[in-house]
Amino acid sequence: MKALMFGWEFPPHILGGLGTASYGLTQGMWQCGDMDITFVIPKPWGDEDRHFAHIIGASQVPVAWRDVSRDYVEQRIGNLMDPDLYFRLRDHIYADFNYMRTNDLGCIEFSGRYPDNLLEEINNYSIMAGVVARTLDFDIIHSHDWLTYPAGIHAKQVTGKPLVIHVHATDFDRSRGNVNPTVFNIELDGMHQADHIITVSDLTRRTVIEKYGIDPAKVTTVHNAVTPLSPELLNVEVTRPKEKTVTFLGRITMQKGPEYFVEAAAKVLRLCHNVRFVMAGSGDMMEKMINLAAERGISDRFHFPGFQKGKQVYEMLKASDVYIMPSVSEPFGISPLEAMQMGVPSIISKQSGCAEILTNVIKTDYWDIDAMADAIYSIITYPSMHASLKEEGLKEVNQITWDKAGQKVIDIYNQVLNRK
Amino acid sequence: MKAINFCFQIHQPFRLKRYRFFDIGNDHYYYDDFADDDILTRIAERSYIPAAETLLRMINDTKGRFRCAIAISGDALEQCEQYVPQFIDLLKKLADTGKVEFLGMPYPNSLASLADADEFALQVKVHSDKINELFGQRPKVMRNTELIYSDEMAPEFVELGFKGAITDGAKHILGWKSPNYVYSAASAPKLKLLLNNLKLTEDITRRFSDGNWESYPLTADKYMDWIASTPQEEQIINLCMNLETFGELQPRETGIFQFLEALPRFAAERGIEFWTPSEAISKLKAVDTLSVVHPISATDESHDVSAWLGNRLQKEAFEKLYSVAERVRLCDDRRLKSDYWYLQSSDHFYYMSTKGQADGAAHSNFSPYETPYMAFTNYMNVLSDFIVRVEEQYPMSIENEELNSLLTTIRNQATEIETLTKETASLRRSIEQFNIEHNLRTANKATAEAAQPELVEEVKATEVKPKKAPAKKKASAKKSGK
Numbered sequence: 001m002k003a004l005m006f007g008w009e010f011p012p013h014i015l016g017g018l019g020t021a022s023y024g025l026t027q028g029m030w031q032c033g034d035m036d037i038t039f040v041i042p043k044p045w046g047d048e049d050r051h052f053a054h055i056i057g058a059s060q061v062p063v064a065w066r067d068v069s070r071d072y073v074e075q076r077i078g079n080l081m082d083p084d085l086y087f088r089l090r091d092h093i094y095a096d097f098n099y100m101r102t103n104d105l106g107c108i109e110f111s112g113r114y115p116d117n118l119l120e121e122i123n124n125y126s127i128m129a130g131v132v133a134r135t136l137d138f139d140i141i142h143s144h145d146w147l148t149y150p151a152g153i154h155a156k157q158v159t160g161k162p163l164v165i166h167v168h169a170t171d172f173d174r175s176r177g178n179v180n181p182t183v184f185n186i187e188l189d190g191m192h193q194a195d196h197i198i199t200v201s202d203l204t205r206r207t208v209i210e211k212y213g214i215d216p217a218k219v220t221t222v223h224n225a226v227t228p229l230s231p232e233l234l235n236v237e238v239t240r241p242k243e244k245t246v247t248f249l250g251r252i253t254m255q256k257g258p259e260y261f262v263e264a265a266a267k268v269l270r271l272c273h274n275v276r277f278v279m280a281g282s283g284d285m286m287e288k289m290i291n292l293a294a295e296r297g298i299s300d301r302f303h304f305p306g307f308q309k310g311k312q313v314y315e316m317l318k319a320s321d322v323y324i325m326p327s328v329s330e331p332f333g334i335s336p337l338e339a340m341q342m343g344v345p346s347i348i349s350k351q352s353g354c355a356e357i358l359t360n361v362i363k364t365d366y367w368d369i370d371a372m373a374d375a376i377y378s379i380i381t382y383p384s385m386h387a388s389l390k391e392e393g394l395k396e397v398n399q400i401t402w403d404k405a406g407q408k409v410i411d412i413y414n415q416v417l418n419r420k
Numbered sequence: 421m422k423a424i425n426f427c428f429q430i431h432q433p434f435r436l437k438r439y440r441f442f443d444i445g446n447d448h449y450y451y452d453d454f455a456d457d458d459i460l461t462r463i464a465e466r467s468y469i470p471a472a473e474t475l476l477r478m479i480n481d482t483k484g485r486f487r488c489a490i491a492i493s494g495d496a497l498e499q500c501e502q503y504v505p506q507f508i509d510l511l512k513k514l515a516d517t518g519k520v521e522f523l524g525m526p527y528p529n530s531l532a533s534l535a536d537a538d539e540f541a542l543q544v545k546v547h548s549d550k551i552n553e554l555f556g557q558r559p560k561v562m563r564n565t566e567l568i569y570s571d572e573m574a575p576e577f578v579e580l581g582f583k584g585a586i587t588d589g590a591k592h593i594l595g596w597k598s599p600n601y602v603y604s605a606a607s608a609p610k611l612k613l614l615l616n617n618l619k620l621t622e623d624i625t626r627r628f629s630d631g632n633w634e635s636y637p638l639t640a641d642k643y644m645d646w647i648a649s650t651p652q653e654e655q656i657i658n659l660c661m662n663l664e665t666f667g668e669l670q671p672r673e674t675g676i677f678q679f680l681e682a683l684p685r686f687a688a689e690r691g692i693e694f695w696t697p698s699e700a701i702s703k704l705k706a707v708d709t710l711s712v713v714h715p716i717s718a719t720d721e722s723h724d725v726s727a728w729l730g731n732r733l734q735k736e737a738f739e740k741l742y743s744v745a746e747r748v749r750l751c752d753d754r755r756l757k758s759d760y761w762y763l764q765s766s767d768h769f770y771y772m773s774t775k776g777q778a779d780g781a782a783h784s785n786f787s788p789y790e791t792p793y794m795a796f797t798n799y800m801n802v803l804s805d806f807i808v809r810v811e812e813q814y815p816m817s818i819e820n821e822e823l824n825s826l827l828t829t830i831r832n833q834a835t836e837i838e839t840l841t842k843e844t845a846s847l848r849r850s851i852e853q854f855n856i857e858h859n860l861r862t863a864n865k866a867t868a869e870a871a872q873p874e875l876v877e878e879v880k881a882t883e884v885k886p887k888k889a890p891a892k893k894k895a896s897a898k899k900s901g902k
Binding site for chain 2: 370375378381383
């Protein structure tokens with residue numbers, strides 16, 4: 001079966017969980033065999049892992065005809081795209097997009113991030129999708145997250161192939177209810193046009209059904225999984241601090257509930273001095289959190305090391321005794337699973353999608369700072385609590401593999417294709 | 421001749437309230453009275469009371485041919501006294517028929533038998549006293565918490581005055597043997613063992629209302645047929661179950677009470693009798709000895725103690741709990757002592773079980789906690805506070821042995837002081853007498869000569885401990901000087 005996937009992020013250059021999940025799922029589907037996947041991303045860097053999927057960079061897809069030689073293409077983008085494919089794509093340009101800002105190869109340059117002109121970039125991405133859809137042969141279209149829904153819809157309109165959209169998050173999660181109407185409409189349009197909707201948790205599934213009014217029969221949950229960590233990451237060397245460390249890793253935004261972590265930390269520190277708290281990440285609430293920590297008088301024990309990437313994340317986890325994710329609304333939340341892989345006991349909010357599939361973690365309501373503080377205290381004080389969560393958690397998380405999720409997605413594909 | 425030995429167990433723990441770590445050292449009240457009241461009142465109404473009434477009717481209707489045994493924990497008794505005293509009255513009525521035997525057990529339905537023999541002995545004694553006080557009989561047969569038993573415990577049971585014990589007919593212990601005989605303990609041949617017939621017990625407790633079961637619906641007639649069809653020489657069928665099987669696990673509408681009530685009639689038709697455990701033990705001889713090296717119990721598929729001590733959470737809590745056993749026994753603080761026992765209920769450990777799938781499901785059904793981790797955290801917070809209180813009385817920096825010797829010294833000093841005061845008193849009296857006599861003597865100085873015989877008398881008074889006499893005199897001299 002051939003699938004055309006539209007995504008926004010792809011490891012190793014990722015900004016959030018979306019890239020990790022897209023990558024894991026694609027690889028998991030490939031493991032199930034008999035899958036030929038083409039994955040379109042805005043801007044490849046050339047160091048992506050390509051052995052299980054064909055990666056096409058939107059920045060290398062021509063939308064305006066340019067008379068260029070094969071050698072020139074080879075030299076310009078040879079490391080990112082096979083020149084043959086470039087010419088095939090060029091043969092399928094369907095309208096004159098010269099009025100748009102295109103480069104010497106007739107391609108639109110994408111940032112691959114979340115710039116201020118995000119809506120324009122989304123629109124450009126969908127224009128580009130028209131070319132790709134006309135060129136390639138595939139059975140089904142799969143769009144990851146709202147940024148790529150317009151592209152998916154376009155591809156569906158051009159080819160008549162069924163569209164599956166994968167909801168990694170909704171604007172209700174991101175905004176705590178204050179949805180951006182433009183984003184909401186893009187999401188809603190995608191959901192209506194889709195032949196099937198995959199959500200990453202039952203929590204998200206409920207949001208899709210209740211807030212967007214979608215027929216429940218059309219929405220299926222496929223929980224995310226984790227890719228096994230390399231031994232290199234598992235065994236990163238860190239000097240463990242003398243004191244116990246409780247870590248928060250993620251964007252410091254409203255959605256992640258950072259203030260509840262600060263409050264819980266203040267409660268723990270009132271009685272227990274041998275512990276430090278770390279809030280690693282950046283975001284629009286960072287300053288507010290620094291102020292809050294100061295207000296509670298715990299700044300000497302509450303640290304903000306900033307955004308962590310790559311190996312740093314695992315070093316930070318390795319040095320931690322507790323991982324905490326007090327998200328107010330988390331469609332899935334892959335980071336606690338990574339913490340568990342590193343052998344760090346995790347505390348997560350019940351409002352996180354991953355709470356639906358995890359047993360050997362502590363689950364509390366995001367607002368219940370008493371329960372959260374109690375759980376932190378328990379893990380750092382009672383040795384068997386730490387050991388038990390660590391060991392059982394490791395066993396559990398190793399069972400959550402992408403091939404199982406991949407198989408579910410393939411089953412959904414078959415179901416959609418057979419219905420047609 | 422065949423007989424059925426029915427044992428009904430009643431236990432309710434003192435459930436812990438939500439106790440956060442910042443309560444440690446501040447809040448010394450641990451219990452969720454509302455939940456206890458709520459649960460006990462509900463179970464009593466739906467199960468305990470109608471079940472006890474049914475049993476009473478059965479005894480009266482059969483003119484005492486129906487008999488049974490009841491094991492009720494101290495915690496359950498205390499709660500019943502507080503919330504449903506009418507149930508205690510019913511139990512007293514049952515006791516008054518003389519056909520109900522009350523069984524021995526550790527007071528708080530604890531796991532003390534696995535941890536601390538002294539603690540266990542104390543709990544059993546206090547429980548026996550309580551049963552005696554309420555129901556006018558002293559238990560003679562031991563039914564340890566959840567039928568826990570091992571070779572190591574048998575001599576302890578005997579020492580505590582028990583003639584028999586009821587335990588589980590675990591397959592891995594019995595092998596080809598049948599549970600329907602009386603056995604004797606390998607480690608204490610005096611102790612007779614009665615073994616629960618698992619299959620026939622679970623037919624009632626688990627399968628009675630299961631529509632998918634091939635023998636559904638179970639009638640008293642059919643059930644007695646099964647018992648009657650066991651081999652001729654198997655004489656005793658032990659059926660141990662929670663009393664809440666009737667009305668709670670198997671709700672009233674399943675017809676469980678009618679089933680129970682109909683049993684004596686169909687038993688009589690087949691010549692099957694009902695015996696109490698003591699009767700079974702005195703009437704039947706042990707056919708063989710039974711050795712149980714590792715503790716067995718009636719709980720979970722594995723029939724061992726892993727339901728309470730299966731994971732490291734449980735083990736840590738268990739070790740911490742019993743690490744202070746000796747200290748708590750030494751102290752006189754009644755509240756500390758009762759808290760200690762309430763914290764020992766096996767239920768607290770059961771809630772921490774992480775056993776998976778089939779077994780684990782049963783665990784979570786009975787747990788007030790969402791997860792074993794929460795159960796553990798809450799319990800450990802409470803225990804931490806409790807240990808702080810124990811430490812206030814006896815600092816942990818002092819070793820148990822040292823503490824013991826210190827306490828012995830104090831006690832010895834107390835007795836020494838007592839004897840010394842007694843001696844002082846007697847010496848003072850003799851001095852007074854001496855003075856009186858001396859006065860008399862001076863008064864009669866004219867007649868003189870009588871000094872000698874009085875001195876002899878004085879010697880007689882101190883004759884008991886002649887060697888110490890001089891020291892005492894000094895002491896008494898000092899005291900009288902004040």
